[in-house]
Amino acid sequence: MTTAASPPATIGKAALGALGVLALATGALESVVTPTLPLLQRELDMSPAEGALLSIVLLITGALVTPIAGKLGDRYGGKSVLIKLMSVVSVGGLVSALAPNLPVLLFGQLLQGAMVGALPLSFILVRKYLPAGDAKVAIGTVSGMFVGGGMVGLVAAGPVAEQLSRHWLFALPTIVVIVATMATNRLMPHDPPGRSDDAGIDWPGFALLSATLVTLMLVLALAAHIASQPLVFAGLVVLLIALTTGWVFVERRAVAPMVDLAMLARPAVWKSCLLTFVICMGTAGGTYLVTQLLGISGDGYGFGASATLTGFYLLPGVIAASAAGPIGGIGARRFGSRAVVTTGVVLLVISLLGLAAVHSEVWHLVIAKVLIGFGNGLCVTAMLSSTATSVDEGDTGIATSLVLVTRVLGFAVGMQICGAILTAGTPAGSNVSAESAFVTCLVIAGAVTALALLVTRTMHKGAKG
Template sequence: MSEAVVVLKRNRKLAIGALGGLALALGALQAVVEPALPLLQRELGVGAGEGALVGNALLVTGAVVAPVAGELGDRYGGKRVLVALMGVVSAGGVLASVAPGLPVLLLGQVLQGVMVGALPLSFILVRKHLPVGAARVAMGLVMALFTGGGTVGTLVAGPVAEHLSWRAMFALPTVVVVVMTSVVARLLPHDPPSPSAGGIDWPGMVLLSGTLLTFMLGLVRVTGAGLPPLGAGAVAVAVAALAAGWVAVERRAASPMVDLRLLARPALWHACVLTSVITTAFGMVAFLLPQLFAVPADGYGFGLGTTGIGLLLLPGAVAGAVGDAVGGVAARRLGLRTVLVVGALVTAATTFALASLHTAAWQLVLAKALTALAAGVGTTALLTRAATAVGTGDTGVVTGLLVVTRVIGVALGAQVGAALLDAGADPVTGLPAESAFATGFAVAGLVSALSLLVVRVTKKGFRA
């Protein structure tokens, strides 16, 4: 073997490792908001609904960008598109770190939301540079490192915010993103674009982006500001019209953004439905727990600051990373249906128990760990199954759709949880009543139990 080939292989391994490091940094940048959300609400003078918007602004952009990024990566090469998107993420991180108030912080979060597109692009690169067996493992590891970055972000958010400033929470991960992107750009070979019979389906991209953006912003308005029934109906009609237009365009396009025949495959539409249910339940738990930790200790809460909240959320972040890492392997060894049923039972039992048992910190810590583990295993198992059920030319589109489904589910859960807390807030103190948290945990349990029904209805697809 020539020296040049040896150097090429070594550089490729280093570059794949840098992809993992980039996922770690992006996960940290995304996760710093969760434990610091009560602090940000106090600093910015906003309530639970607007606080949820700070976290979900990133997810709104992610919902729009993920499928588009996957399509562009399939067409033009994952590396080229990834480097461009990371430039936008870095700009958003810088903007958030110098934000003087809520509007600029939201804009920074919107730009950082482009990071969600890094996942399908990383899967494209892994799939093209590794054999199928190794690619499955690598996809799980990339997802695990993204979730593991959440562990890092959760752990350091408190000390950084309390000893430096909340702006530094965004600045430090942004520096790492810039460094890791530079390593990937320098060492990873350019991946050849997939052959295509036509150009980019821009009308399809615009309509899909418009559908997702309208849905996400409408969700924030309906659950946060409380739109009247007529306004909520108008949002629903707009989403339905945009979605119908997208389907019509895709059916007629010579080179569609998404081949609708893919959506007809049980492996994909089962994965989308189940991912949305699983992540909605988890999104509610992930939002409610930090809020409960921050409630003053002279009532039913714990009166914790950002550092204390981060430490108590840390086991859950670790469990989520473990779940993402082993999801594909667990599905292969135990069967996808078994993994999903067990995960749904664990999450439902845990959240129903939380509705009445939430007076000790260990109860909440254990609940976060169990629900994060179940959600990580289930969603990653669904993603790897769908990604390896299609050709390499469709990997970016399929994984992008599943990533955006995951994002929408978490955002939906967070906004529903915020709406329940706002509805149950004391008019004098502004603090939510304990019953609002109990209701939120019970609703999360019902949503999780719904996935059992979905699994049963689609059992023939699992056998296939």
């Protein structure tokens, strides 16, 4: 007797919804420290240097975990690795929520950094169970929810901190993460391991990549103080070059490298990574500067808004960033990735240079933030969907993780460069940077972002339909 074959598993709307909520919650959990850093510094008696460390430790962990998550997801199945990873994130969120002092909070943030690896794992599942066209829209929706969650965290952090306490900054999104993880585990079909090789994990490559990224963050953190510590800065730069060289040497000879340099050499992948890095540098600068201009009060510039009022002004940007994900996915399917990325870059350049010229009214900043959030969302979504569908199904996780790592690094570099320029542009005896420093940052951010157009011209238009 012949039995009918079981129909292939598919992802239903409920499972996609659970992935979207999970992305929203992790995005919020990632972003709550930045707008509340002054409050955290006061309550935990942190020095500025300790505050800087707190603001980047999650980025460092995320950049390290993302390629590992993608690699393990490709090899052992996206769902299994995703659930385990989000269990670590949930523990980290609870530790951060209950932290009585800075060391415990740093440990919680270290665990929370694993959240960045959730996106490539979600993309593995979407790519495995949906047709290419539908996968692009789903990837756009999930990545848009993550971006939107980051903006929600940015907006809600002030009111939560002022009306409740710093503990709820981490507790509220962590509760949602736990619920969404349980729902994903229940609703998402089981995906079998994608590969059966026994090559193992490239731990030497991971160790060198870890050291390289930590050194890079230290170099960026000391950039603003290069005049007072030139030898330390020079030593770190030399160490960074040595570690990068050693990492490339090890990865090229590894049987199963953590970051496949051969894959990175593919035009579709390296162009997406380069574009993501450049675009996110400009986006980080714009986002940081808009928030600073809303919060400070200078001579004829800045508005001295409270954390809650700043969140209200940024709310339209939240909506725009959230909408950009699915719109970008639909646009990539209909018009191709190149058209979507080009549109996003043009919006970013217009908003950054326009804000440099005109920033005397609150609505100038609000409109600029809407364009920045929407333009960045279009670009990142199109590049993620293009990368995910341009490689073999078994390489989806590691390929998209490369793009996400460059996203994190682009934001970190952009923030540090703007911070260094504003620090250098602060008059003696003042704690407010000169207006010219803001203008310089915005012009540089716009010019750097415009360079992305040189790369988009060489992109393949991308599959449609």
